[in-house]
Amino acid sequence: MAKLGDEVFMAYTTYSVIVIVKMMLMSLMTAYFRITRGAFANEEDVALKPVAERKKMLQTHPDVERVRRGHRNDLENVIPFVMVGFFYALSGPALSTALLHFRLFAGCRILHTIVYVFAFPQPSRGLTFLAGYGVTFSMAFSVLSTALRL
Amino acid sequence: MAKLGDEVFMAYTTYSVIVIVKMMLMSLMTAYFRITRGAFANEEDVALKPVAERKKMLQTHPDVERVRRGHRNDLENVIPFVMVGFFYALSGPALSTALLHFRLFAGCRILHTIVYVFAFPQPSRGLTFLAGYGVTFSMAFSVLSTALRL
Amino acid sequence: MAKLGDEVFMAYTTYSVIVIVKMMLMSLMTAYFRITRGAFANEEDVALKPVAERKKMLQTHPDVERVRRGHRNDLENVIPFVMVGFFYALSGPALSTALLHFRLFAGCRILHTIVYVFAFPQPSRGLTFLAGYGVTFSMAFSVLSTALRL
Numbered sequence: 001m002a003k004l005g006d007e008v009f010m011a012y013t014t015y016s017v018i019v020i021v022k023m024m025l026m027s028l029m030t031a032y033f034r035i036t037r038g039a040f041a042n043e044e045d046v047a048l049k050p051v052a053e054r055k056k057m058l059q060t061h062p063d064v065e066r067v068r069r070g071h072r073n074d075l076e077n078v079i080p081f082v083m084v085g086f087f088y089a090l091s092g093p094a095l096s097t098a099l100l101h102f103r104l105f106a107g108c109r110i111l112h113t114i115v116y117v118f119a120f121p122q123p124s125r126g127l128t129f130l131a132g133y134g135v136t137f138s139m140a141f142s143v144l145s146t147a148l149r150l
Numbered sequence: 151m152a153k154l155g156d157e158v159f160m161a162y163t164t165y166s167v168i169v170i171v172k173m174m175l176m177s178l179m180t181a182y183f184r185i186t187r188g189a190f191a192n193e194e195d196v197a198l199k200p201v202a203e204r205k206k207m208l209q210t211h212p213d214v215e216r217v218r219r220g221h222r223n224d225l226e227n228v229i230p231f232v233m234v235g236f237f238y239a240l241s242g243p244a245l246s247t248a249l250l251h252f253r254l255f256a257g258c259r260i261l262h263t264i265v266y267v268f269a270f271p272q273p274s275r276g277l278t279f280l281a282g283y284g285v286t287f288s289m290a291f292s293v294l295s296t297a298l299r300l
Numbered sequence: 301m302a303k304l305g306d307e308v309f310m311a312y313t314t315y316s317v318i319v320i321v322k323m324m325l326m327s328l329m330t331a332y333f334r335i336t337r338g339a340f341a342n343e344e345d346v347a348l349k350p351v352a353e354r355k356k357m358l359q360t361h362p363d364v365e366r367v368r369r370g371h372r373n374d375l376e377n378v379i380p381f382v383m384v385g386f387f388y389a390l391s392g393p394a395l396s397t398a399l400l401h402f403r404l405f406a407g408c409r410i411l412h413t414i415v416y417v418f419a420f421p422q423p424s425r426g427l428t429f430l431a432g433y434g435v436t437f438s439m440a441f442s443v444l445s446t447a448l449r450l
Contacts, residue, residue: 219342226326226327226375229375230324233316234317234320237317272344272347275344283327286324294317297314299307299310299311299314
């Protein structure tokens with residue numbers, strides 16, 4: 001890395017790529033459920049199916065919608081983590097504190113996906129969401145405490 | 151900050167964190183409306199309610215959908231601002247010009263949320279959207295004028 | 301640019317701004333289809349229409365929904381590209397390799413939008429999606445191979 005000497009930045013890079021890749025895998029999971037459940041969103045996606053089945057395959061399916069909600073929740077949480085984490089990594093935190101933030105966030109978001117897709121009973125999903133949410137807020141607070149220029 | 155000497159970068163950091171935090175608060179607002187309006191998206195979220203009420207609570211509610219549209223609009227606009235703003239901050243703009251861009255964007259997006267959630271008459275929402283949109287385009291144009299490497 | 305000497309970073313900046321601007325143009329395209337198809341999402345958006353037409357104009361329209369799916373697909377793919385591309389640009393790739401990644405991604409995403417909006421037969425949309433998706437994964441793999449700090 002260009003900033004090889006900075007261990008915090010390297011840890012930030014590693015965990016960011018991990019959670020982004022996890023988020024991107026939701027696209028494949030959506031495709032998997034669309035195909036196995038026969039639930040598509042575009043007419044051109046069912047053009048090769050028998051005519052009689054086409055209309056039926058253009059409906060929504062609960063399993064597909066569940067994965068899509070999980071994917072959107074990732075967009076709403078993983079992207080802010082990567083953006084705020086960048087400012088946080090530049091603000092000079094202790095390596096151990098930074099690793100605690102990054103590991104907690106990555107762990108929570110991976111658990112969040114499992115808990116969401118398999119529909120575990122609440123409050124499991126709420127807790128994994130809130131813990132990750134809190135990590136990003138903690139980093140945001142730390143950044144604004146270090147450097148505020150309004 | 152690692153780039154302490156750079157006031158433009160510090161201002162960019164400050165306003166970015168502010169608009170990201172504002173965007174993240176939409177999640178709490180969605181939760182608030184889901185609970186007060188009794189409109190949930192997942193079966194496990196209503197598992198503790200009386201059986202007779204469950205099905206009714208798995209429907210959509212206009213207030214929840216409104217906040218969710220506002221949240222999505224943030225994803226579509228706040229994230230591009232933070233990403234383009236990064237390149238813009240590195241392209242060496244005058245501090246006063248940069249602050250004008252950042253303050254205008256942050257102000258517009260905060261107003262946009264208020265106007266959206268309380269359903270103010272148009273063109274209030276359209277104007278706050280367009281002003282923020284224009285700020286990001288102005289920064290994008292400035293970046294491509296300074297550094298173009300195709 | 302602050303990092304003027306670094307051609308890879310300049311190329312990264314250029315292609316990132318291009319795909320972000322392309323993504324943002326989806327908002328205008330959505331507005332265009334909402335107005336020409338008469339399909340709005342908010343009551344305040346149709347307040348100036350004749351009372352008899354209002355309710356009809358608050359429904360969804362396939363053309364609007366199609367553009368919105370394209371926009372969401374951009375959020376799911378363009379944003380990860382810009383974020384992973386940043387780490388990739390800092391990891392010191394050869395300029396020619398980096399340009400190959402950036403150009404392929406930008407080309408695929410522009411094609412993806414055309415193919416989606418005009419509903420070209422499959423597998424055109426699937427292929428443009430997968431090629432862009434593969435570029436981001438290739439960069440993610442390259443970053444984690446260069447710098448892994450768990």
